[in-house]
């Protein structure tokens with residue numbers, strides 16, 4: 364259970380809670396990108412699904428930036444909403460309801476950008492201007508040692524794929540499904556992790 368101040372989150376309520384965040388906060392600007400935060404995450408899920416990914420990866424793409432809204436969860440101070448920590452904060456709020464594969468894709472999506480910049484010469488050229496700018500704040504491309512360390516994660520390939528759906532999800536005027544379309548999928552992942560609901 365997670366105390367959000369006004370309500371207690373459980374496997375039965377977490378999906379509605381996430382839907383509420385998309386509804387109420389999703390219209391917020393994604394700094395420097397031509398999409399809102401909700402559009403960005405829904406586009407990430409859209410591209411994951413279009414690529415034929417398993418539901419768990421679609422869900423990871425859908426929730427990868429939820430850390431921008433951790434103040435909603437009540438257990439974090441406003442300071443935690445700062446962009447430089449959003450990936451860790453997001454993984455922490457999700458980890459009691461979602462498996463490690465999902466939280467790793469969330470936790471390491473910024474690391475994956477730094478990894479791809481170090482290992483794929485063409486990748487940097489495909490990043491948006493805002494993403495190149497934040498790369499510098501995030502530590503720039505990984506060092507050779509960091510690359511070796513990153514590749515030790517058993518979920519490395521999935522983390523990188525979610526990163527690519529994240530990068531793709533910055534398109535103006537792309538119509539996607541709403542959160543409600545993905546809600547049953549999200550619930551299945553929660554139920555599988557939490558042992559099913561009553």
Ligand code: FE
Pocket residue numbers: 403427428529
């Ligand atoms: Fe993102």
